[in-house]
Amino acid sequence: MKIIDHLLVNDDDTPVTFKATPNHGGIYTPQYLVMHYTAATTTLSTVSWFQSTLAKASAHLLIARDGTVTQFAPFNVITWHAGKSQWKGLVGLNQFSIGIEMVNGGRLTKSIGKWICPVDAKRVPDDEVVIAIHKNESSKAAWHDYTEKQLKAAIEISALLVKTYNLKDVVGHEDIAPIRKSDPGPAFPMASFKSKVMGRENDFDEDFVTSADVNIRAGAGTAFATVAPPVPGGTPVRVLKTNANWSFVEVLKSVNGIMDLEGWIASRFIVLEQGVNS
Numbered sequence: 001m002k003i004i005d006h007l008l009v010n011d012d013d014t015p016v017t018f019k020a021t022p023n024h025g026g027i028y029t030p031q032y033l034v035m036h037y038t039a040a041t042t043t044l045s046t047v048s049w050f051q052s053t054l055a056k057a058s059a060h061l062l063i064a065r066d067g068t069v070t071q072f073a074p075f076n077v078i079t080w081h082a083g084k085s086q087w088k089g090l091v092g093l094n095q096f097s098i099g100i101e102m103v104n105g106g107r108l109t110k111s112i113g114k115w116i117c118p119v120d121a122k123r124v125p126d127d128e129v130v131i132a133i134h135k136n137e138s139s140k141a142a143w144h145d146y147t148e149k150q151l152k153a154a155i156e157i158s159a160l161l162v163k164t165y166n167l168k169d170v171v172g173h174e175d176i177a178p179i180r181k182s183d184p185g186p187a188f189p190m191a192s193f194k195s196k197v198m199g200r201e202n203d204f205d206e207d208f209v210t211s212a213d214v215n216i217r218a219g220a221g222t223a224f225a226t227v228a229p230p231v232p233g234g235t236p237v238r239v240l241k242t243n244a245n246w247s248f249v250e251v252l253k254s255v256n257g258i259m260d261l262e263g264w265i266a267s268r269f270i271v272l273e274q275g276v277n278s
Contacts, residue, residue, distance in 0.1 A: 001156060001157060001160055002160075003075065003160060003161070003164050005074070006074035006075040006076045006077070007071060007074055007075075008061070008069065008071050008157065015071075016069045016070065016071050017068070017069070017070045017071070018070075018071050018072075019047055019050070019051055019070055019071075019072055020051075020072065020073070021050045021051055021058040021072040021073055021079065022051070022052075022053050023050065023053065023055060023056055023057060023058040023079070023080050024058060024072075024073045024077050024078055024079050024080065025077070025078030025079075025080070025094065025095065026077070026078060027076055027077060027078075028076065028077070028078050028095055028096070029076070029165075030075065030076075030096065030097055030098045030165050030167060031090070031096045031097065031167060031168050032087065032093065032096060032097040032098070032167055032168055032169055032170070032171060033097060033098050033100065033158055033161055033162065033167050033169075033170045033171070033197075034081060034082055034093060034097045034098070034099050034100070034170075034171055034172070034173055034176060035100055035102065035154075035158075035170065035171070035172050035173070035183075035184045035188065035190075035193075036059065036081060036099060036100065036101045036102065036172075036173045036183045036184060037101070037102050037103075037104035037105075037106045037144070037183040037184045037185060037188070038062070038101050038102065038103050038104060038106075039104075039105065039106040039107075039117070039119045039183070040103070040105065040117065040119050040120045040122075041103065041104075041105045041117050041120055041122040041124065041144070042103065042120065042122070043062065043064040043065075043068070043070070043103050045120060046062055046101060046103065047062065047070055050062070050072050051072075056080060057080050057081065058072050058073065058079040058080050058081060058099075059072060059079050059081040059099035059100060059101045060072060060073055060074075060075055060079050060081075060098050060099050060100065061098075061099075061100045061101065061157065062100075062101045062102075062103065063100065063101070063102050063103065063150055063153050063154050063157070064103050064150070065103050065104075065147045065149070065150050066147070066149055066150075067147075067149035067150055067152060067153040068153075069153060069157065075098055075161065075164075075165065078094055078095055079094065079099055080094055081094065081097075081099030081101070081173075082094045082097060082099065082173065082176060082177070083177060083180070083181075084177060084180070085173075085176035085177040086176060087171060087175065087176045088168075093176050098161055098165070098167070100154065100157070100158065102146060102150060102154065102184060102188075103150070104144045104146060104150075104183075104184070104185075104187070105117030105119070105120075105122070105124055105144035106119075106143065106144060106182070106183060106185060107141055107142070107143060107182060107185065108124055108129060108141075108142040108143065108144060109142075110142065115129050115142055117144065124144055128144060128145045129142050129143070129144065129145065130142070130143045130144075130145050130186065130187040130268060131143075131212065132186035132187065132211050132212040132268070132269060133186065133211050133212055133233060134174070134182055134185060134186050135174070135186065135211065135271045135272075136174060136178050136182065137182075140212060143185050143186055143187040144187060145187045145268070146184075146187055146188055146189075146268075148244065148245065151189070151193070151245060154193070155193060155196050155197060158170060158193075158197040159196065159197045159199070162197055162198060162199075169194075169198065170190075170193070170194045170197050170198065172184050172188070172190060186211050186212075186268060186269075186271070187268050188268065189245055189247075189266075189267035189268045189270070190271070191208060191239065191247070191267060191270050191271065191272065192239070192242045192245075192247055192267040192270075193267075195242070196242070207236060207238075207272070208236070208237050208238070208239055208249075208270045208271065208272060209233075209234050209235060209236050209237065209270070209271060209272075210231050210232070210233050210234065210235045210237060210265065210269050210270060210271075211233060211268075211269050211270065211271045212233045212269055213230045213231070213232055213233050214230060214231050214233075214265050214266065214269040215230050215231075215265070216228055216230070216231050216249070216251070216261065216263035216264065216265055217263055217264045217265070218263060218264070219264055220243040220244065220246035220248070220264045221246065221264075224264065227261070227263045228255065228256060228258050228261055228263070229255070229256045231251060231255055231261075231265070232255070235251060235252075235253065235255060236251075236252040236253060237249040237250065237251055237252060237265070237270065238250040238252060239270065240262075242267065243264075245266060245267050245268065246264045246265070246266055246267060247264065247265055247266075247267045247270055248262070248263070248264050249262065249263065249264075249265050249270070250262050
């Protein structure tokens, strides 16, 4: 993909779908990229909401669950995605960041044995549900998973934005407004996502821990056998490499009496160590 005149363009030079939002500010120079979930399960509801003046909210891009992209404003125009927020001494991240929304139900509830998105009351299939502890919380909850196509599109676009606008970092809404917001949540593989987007795929010097009890496998996928009992939440690990939504890790302490344990863990269950205690 390419960026031409602050608009996202496909490889065949056709622009992505553009739906102008009335909810925007003036011209600015972005410094950061902020990732969000929509807290709703359909693309149409978010597109309609961002085109309404009643919303008083918007973002630059929306990435659907099938990977399709909608743009709402040029990247050099302020959108209203961050609200009351601060990061690295900056207050009000709308005027300092590009916002990407991912179609995702966020935190889920259970009703009559079914997982439900509380915002749009849509059912979420069991195989799209992740049970995990949010890095700003202490209890397990159910979260809507992200799709492979969605994450692939987000990585490609985000890396392009970082390169084009020389962005300093990628953060979540939960980082810049931790009391109010929980997106993109623990189902989003922020550690590996950031490494790929910022061009640090082989640079894993930061300390990570598991965010929940998680299986460790012989290969990058659920089809591979587990190599040990589940690794408990809060276990320190070192990420050695990544493959799609999976990370090959070295477990940094004895687990269930096993030393020098290595294997593959779904990246969404790995968070920065400082995030667990924040």
